[in-house]
Amino acid sequence: MAETIAHDRMNRFKQLRDYIRKINFFNDAETTSVIDQLFATRIVIFLMTIALIIIITWASLTIQTHSVTIPSPSETIFKQLSVRYPNTLSCRCTQTSIHHHQFLSFDPQYHPICTSQFISHLFISALSKINISDYYISDYRIIVSSHFQLLKLLCETVKQMIDDSLFIFDSKYFTTTQVLSIEKFEAQINQLIKQLKSTTMTDMKHTSDYLGLIIFQNGIYSALQTKYRIQYTPNSNTYSQPSNEYNTLITTCSCETNAACVSQAELYYFQGYFLGNSSTADRIKLMYFLGRIFSIPGMMVGCSPYSSLLQSSLQCFYDQSCIQQMQTFIHGFSLLSPLSSSHFQPDATIENLLNELFIDSWNEKRNFSAYFDICSPLSCTYTYDRRFNLLHIIVTIISLFGGVQMTVFFIAPFIVKIIRRCQKCKRQCNRSDNLSTETELETNSNQSKFLFLYGYRFLVEEFVL
Known part of the structure; x- marks a missing residue:
């Protein structure tokens, strides 16, 4: 039973792998070979993955400032907000001048x-x-x-x-x-x-x-x-x-x-x-x-x-x-x-x-309560900073993903062409090196034959004479 489950999992993995290998985003390009199309697709997937990671990381770590307004806050709510947001809380008084004896x-x-x-x-x-x-x-x-x-x-x-x-x-x-x-x-x-x-x-x-x-x-x-x-x-x-x-x-x-x-x-x-x-x-x-x-x-x-x-x-x-x-x-x-x-x-x-x-x-x-009642703020506004906002991450991905996708799809074929040209140049260089090596070896062989014949003739003439 366990072997059957493992075998099924292996088959599904192979099917998924084969499906991924056959993915081709450029099958409509008539001027490019199938191999280059698949190669360009791999580049697109790689660059899009890297771009997506960068976008998610940047959107997660970016600080977003949120502003909240509370109408007609009570004294209890004000005290709670003043403890949580002491530096950003702002509540404008409706009466700005208060006699000292009132509080x-x-x-x-x-x-x-x-x-x-x-x-x-x-x-x-x-x-x-x-x-x-x-x-x-x-x-x-x-x-x-x-x-x-x-x-x-x-x-x-x-x-x-x-x-x-x-x-x-x-x-x-x-x-x-x-x-x-x-x-x-x-x-x-x-x-x-x-x-x-x-x-x-x-x-x-x-x-x-x-x-x-x-x-x-x-x-x-x-x-x-x-x-x-x-x-x-x-x-x-x-x-x-x-x-x-x-x-x-x-x-x-x-x-x-x-x-x-x-x-x-x-x-x-x-x-x-x-x-x-x-x-x-x-x-x-x-x-x-x-x-x-x-x-x-x-x-x-x-x-x-x-x-x-x-x-x-x-x-x-x-x-x-x-x-x-x-x-x-x-x-x-x-x-x-x-x-x-x-x-x-x-x-x-x-x-x-x-x-x-x-x-x-x-x-x-x-009497702080008397002071607050006389001041009587109509609303209180406070701001707070937040990271790892899921909504912000999704909006950022949606807004940037389309542009990144177009850019990657545009440059991927050029990257393939550049790689192919580099490979072609490398092969040509290797052929030139091989040809020069063969020529050199042939030259060396001819020189050896000439020296051998010349030496043999010299020895014969010396002994005969």
């Missing part, structure tokens, strides 16, 4: 000090009842009310400035002709937020620097006598105005030469001034009893309440035990509870808080 909003979260009881009217009013004449000139209780009034003013100023900045920011337009991808949208929003923060912080710093410059340049004295104190000399009935000095860890600083002098805020036991006679002379002497009671962590006193506040920190007011110690000497602190935690460090200075606008978080809310 971006802020809810600033301020430092706890700006929402605490420390800047409440009740607390500041309680501090204002302190009689400063009862305390030593460097006692913190003299300027404690001014510090918290300034804190209240700074918080209110910052809030008002941020509200104004946000109002201006919301009224501006965000302009885009094309719908932005989520990544580009986020990048643009980050840039807008960064610009808003930078502008507002710069304005606040300019305001703070301008305020400090006005105080310094105009030589404004505090009524609390933090920079200069008025000193009365009883025996001469005169008044003097010496500058205050503040002791730091390194050196002593005088307000006469440096308006930013500060030292640690402290509470003192102070019995008061009284007049007494000197033991060595009959002159009157001003005397007082003084003792340090408590150092307030983070708080500073200095030449002006404003400059000392900027260099202070709220470290004490995060700690319940520190507030309780303050309650012992300043009754207004009994109204307070500790500050809650924030992203600022407890030992951050008020100047650092002010430079950051007392903001813990801007709490910005970005």
Whole structure:
């Protein structure tokens, strides 16, 4: 059975081979022999096969760019397309100018000090009842009310400035002709937020620097006598105005030469001034009893309440035990509870808080869906590149095959003629070579015969004579 199948296959193969051998595309050519016609047919088949391979390879490897348009795409479809075709996707907006507040909003979260009881009217009013004449000139209780009034003013100023900045920011337009991808949208929003923060912080710093410059340049004295104190000399009935000095860890600083002098805020036991006679002379002497009671962590006193506040920190007011110690000497602190935690460090200075606008978080809310709905693209167009497109390969073969076929059928007989002529020339050359070889051999044979006869005659004559 197996031998029969193999024999049938061999017969079919031989029939196919014989059929292929008998294929003749030029059987109508009367001027060409059958052998040349078959030879030309083989050339046509060979060249057409090579051409077909080249055409298929070229069409398969060629990159085709396809363009697709999707009408009225949804946000979901847009997101999918922006991921798959980020470089070629194009969706034109129907509304190119959009107010910032339509897709971006802020809810600033301020430092706890700006929402605490420390800047409440009740607390500041309680501090204002302190009689400063009862305390030593460097006692913190003299300027404690001014510090918290300034804190209240700074918080209110910052809030008002941020509200104004946000109002201006919301009224501006965000302009885009094309719908932005989520990544580009986020990048643009980050840039807008960064610009808003930078502008507002710069304005606040300019305001703070301008305020400090006005105080310094105009030589404004505090009524609390933090920079200069008025000193009365009883025996001469005169008044003097010496500058205050503040002791730091390194050196002593005088307000006469440096308006930013500060030292640690402290509470003192102070019995008061009284007049007494000197033991060595009959002159009157001003005397007082003084003792340090408590150092307030983070708080500073200095030449002006404003400059000392900027260099202070709220470290004490995060700690319940520190507030309780303050309650012992300043009754207004009994109204307070500790500050809650924030992203600022407890030992951050008020100047650092002010430079950051007392903001813990801007709490910005970005709404890409609102932006997309307002932009409302009518259509989205994207392009993509593709290889091995079967339809493109078929179309290319159909478009090129006819021209290639005509060319091959035209040149095949000429190729046969050229080959035949080359073969004819080669045969003629071989015949010429063979003829010249035979002539040379005949010449050599005649010469040998002549030499033999001449030699024989010479020998005979020599011996006979």
